[in-house]
Amino acid sequence: MLAIDARDVVKTFHSGLLGRRRTAALRGVSLAVPRGAIFGVLGPNGAGKTTLLSIFATLLTPDGGTVTILGHDVVREAGLLRRRINLASGNASFLWNLRVAEILAFYGRLYGLHGATLRRRVEQLLEVGELGPHRRVPYNELSTGLKQRLSLAKSLVNDPELLFLDEPTLGLDPDISVRMRSHIASLRRERGMTIVLTTHYMREAEELCDEIAFIKAGLILARGTSGDLKRQIRIGDVIALRLDPPHVPWLSQAPGVLRCAVADGRVHCTVDEADKRLPELLRALHSEGVMVRDVQVREPDLEQVFVELAR
Amino acid sequence: MAVWAFALRNLQMASRNVFLLFELLFWPVVNVMSIGLLTRFLGLSGPEISFVLTGTIAFNTLQVCQLDVAYALLYDAWSKSMKHQFVAPIGVRHLTVGAWIVGMVRGVFVFLLQALLARWAFGFDPLGAGPLPLAAFLAGCFLTAWVIGVLVCALVMLVGLRAETAAWASINLVLLLAGIYYPISVLPGPVAGVAAAIPLTYFLDAYRAHYGFVPEFRAPLAVGFLLAAGYILVSHWALVAAVRRARRSGLLLKLSE
Numbered sequence: 001m002l003a004i005d006a007r008d009v010v011k012t013f014h015s016g017l018l019g020r021r022r023t024a025a026l027r028g029v030s031l032a033v034p035r036g037a038i039f040g041v042l043g044p045n046g047a048g049k050t051t052l053l054s055i056f057a058t059l060l061t062p063d064g065g066t067v068t069i070l071g072h073d074v075v076r077e078a079g080l081l082r083r084r085i086n087l088a089s090g091n092a093s094f095l096w097n098l099r100v101a102e103i104l105a106f107y108g109r110l111y112g113l114h115g116a117t118l119r120r121r122v123e124q125l126l127e128v129g130e131l132g133p134h135r136r137v138p139y140n141e142l143s144t145g146l147k148q149r150l151s152l153a154k155s156l157v158n159d160p161e162l163l164f165l166d167e168p169t170l171g172l173d174p175d176i177s178v179r180m181r182s183h184i185a186s187l188r189r190e191r192g193m194t195i196v197l198t199t200h201y202m203r204e205a206e207e208l209c210d211e212i213a214f215i216k217a218g219l220i221l222a223r224g225t226s227g228d229l230k231r232q233i234r235i236g237d238v239i240a241l242r243l244d245p246p247h248v249p250w251l252s253q254a255p256g257v258l259r260c261a262v263a264d265g266r267v268h269c270t271v272d273e274a275d276k277r278l279p280e281l282l283r284a285l286h287s288e289g290v291m292v293r294d295v296q297v298r299e300p301d302l303e304q305v306f307v308e309l310a311r
Numbered sequence: 312m313a314v315w316a317f318a319l320r321n322l323q324m325a326s327r328n329v330f331l332l333f334e335l336l337f338w339p340v341v342n343v344m345s346i347g348l349l350t351r352f353l354g355l356s357g358p359e360i361s362f363v364l365t366g367t368i369a370f371n372t373l374q375v376c377q378l379d380v381a382y383a384l385l386y387d388a389w390s391k392s393m394k395h396q397f398v399a400p401i402g403v404r405h406l407t408v409g410a411w412i413v414g415m416v417r418g419v420f421v422f423l424l425q426a427l428l429a430r431w432a433f434g435f436d437p438l439g440a441g442p443l444p445l446a447a448f449l450a451g452c453f454l455t456a457w458v459i460g461v462l463v464c465a466l467v468m469l470v471g472l473r474a475e476t477a478a479w480a481s482i483n484l485v486l487l488l489a490g491i492y493y494p495i496s497v498l499p500g501p502v503a504g505v506a507a508a509i510p511l512t513y514f515l516d517a518y519r520a521h522y523g524f525v526p527e528f529r530a531p532l533a534v535g536f537l538l539a540a541g542y543i544l545v546s547h548w549a550l551v552a553a554v555r556r557a558r559r560s561g562l563l564l565k566l567s568e
Contacts, residue, residue: 013560013561014560050564051561054394054564057394057398058398058558059394059397059398059558059563059564060558060559060561060563060564061555061558061559079400080400082398082399082400083400085398086398087394087395087398089394091568092392092395093390093391093392093567094390094392094395095320095324095386095387095390095392096390097323097324097327097328098320098323098324102320102323106316106319106320107395107396107399109312109313109315109316109319110312110313110316110396110399110400110401110405111399111400112312112313113312114312114315138327154395158399
């Protein structure tokens with residue numbers, strides 16, 4: 001069962017005099033997100049991540065293609081869909097004079113909550129966001145971390161089936177980011193919520209997402225699990241060897257070795273497939289009389305994949 | 312519930328805004344006093360004073376209500392929170408009607424304040440026409456305010472915050488055209504035609520008739536309400552279309568950044 005089924009989504013922004021300057025934000029994006037998944041959209045600035053998320057959240061109308069979210073067409077059935085989704089963003093902003101509890105209550109009312117139900121929901125959200133002690137603080141007096149916790153709490157006001165998070169940990173201190181990520185993971189674990197998030201942080205994507213799509217210049221360049229992406233990009237595994245003698249000139253010419261570099265007293269060989277090349281290398285080194293004192297095998301991290309794809 | 316959400320939000324925002332005092336107290340009092348004193352300096356007669364002060368009071372009442380309707384979107388544009396309300400299952404009617412309710416409450420307050428002041432300082436009683444004419448007159452002010460406020464909102468959704476000055480500037484067209492300080496018969500022909508298209512012109516005409524002025528129009532209340540109803544439909548449609556366009560152009564997102 002799909003939460004999101006997007007096909008050939010196209011979006012172009014017009015600017016300048018008479019809208020003559022055109023910027024293609026999305027150039028035929030297709031995406032399928034299963035229900036209950038945490039799906040990450042990665043990409044450099046201006047890649048089209050927020051545009052894609054905004055189309056999914058009915059804030060932006062696509063120029064072409066079809067998008068079906070939770071069984072509803074995002075254009076024709078936007079009203080029905082809005083009851084079942086919500087959105088939080090890292091650079092969220094709310095009315096400066098309203099207090100934390102008032103902001104939550106305001107958005108609760110927009111979703112039809114009232115009376116005791118509304119009061120209960122506001123209390124729950126204050127608890128979820130650890131915002132209780134700040135309930136009477138006006139928005140413009142909150143710290144960045146509290147603002148983001150409020151944004152996430154607000155996005156849960158209608159108990160959405162599908163939650164869009166646009167850079168949810170942007171600008172947060174590391175300890176708060178960790179708590180925010182753990183909270184996002186718990187939303188799926190405890191409520192079965194489908195979550196689509198955009199992020200710049202590879203660690204966040206790797207830690208949270210079942211699947212990742214890498215978008216650049218309005219096109220999805222790669223998608224899959226973080227492991228899939230690493231394999232697709234073929235940037236290779238790294239075998240780090242501590243050798244005696246430390247310099248083995250022929251190593252970089254060995255079959256399957258893409259490049260070698262010496263660092264920290266080790267030779268770091270990037271190979272096409274570590275599983276296949278490691279036994280071959282060890283045999284060759286042994287037959288040449290080179291002693292192998294230590295071996296480490298490392299997969300490339302998602303950050304390297306990002307750098308490679310963004311290039 | 313969504314209408315109540317916007318009404319309560321506007322009320323909360325207004326109650327913590329120092330400019331509220333200026334909108335509710337300072338400007339209305341200054342306007343009634345300065346115009347009233349001007350009529351005294353010019354040596355105007357009782358009916359003439361009532362003519363001018365009726366216009367002044369109507370203008371201030373309308374302005375306060377119209378600003379509240381415009382604030383329905385301006386608050387979100389200023390706070391960059393536009394996307395959060397448009398991702399919710401609401402229609403623009405919830406937004407504008409909620410803000411309009413608060414505008415009417417504030418408008419009634421401003422009207423009563425000015426009425427008391429006009430009676431105390433200049434011997435003119437704006438409440439003297441009786442409850443039904445008064446209710447029709449205030450309804451005319453508030454309906455005109457709704458139309459102008461919603462058109463300002465539509466403009467904000469079309470061109471962004473560049474249109475925010477329209478919230479304060481647009482009302483001055485009413486000042487010029489709707490017979491606030493003078494009967495529209497003194498306006499040049501084509502301009503008088505434009506004035507005749509403004510609902511407030513008719514409500515002022517009808518209300519002034521209770522103070523001895525011969526109405527310039529036949530059945531002014533009926534025409535005023537019909538015109539207002541037509542403009543309400545047009546302005547609502549304009550706002551719906553502007554929001555739809557903002558979703559296409561991306562302005563809705565830009566107003567949230």
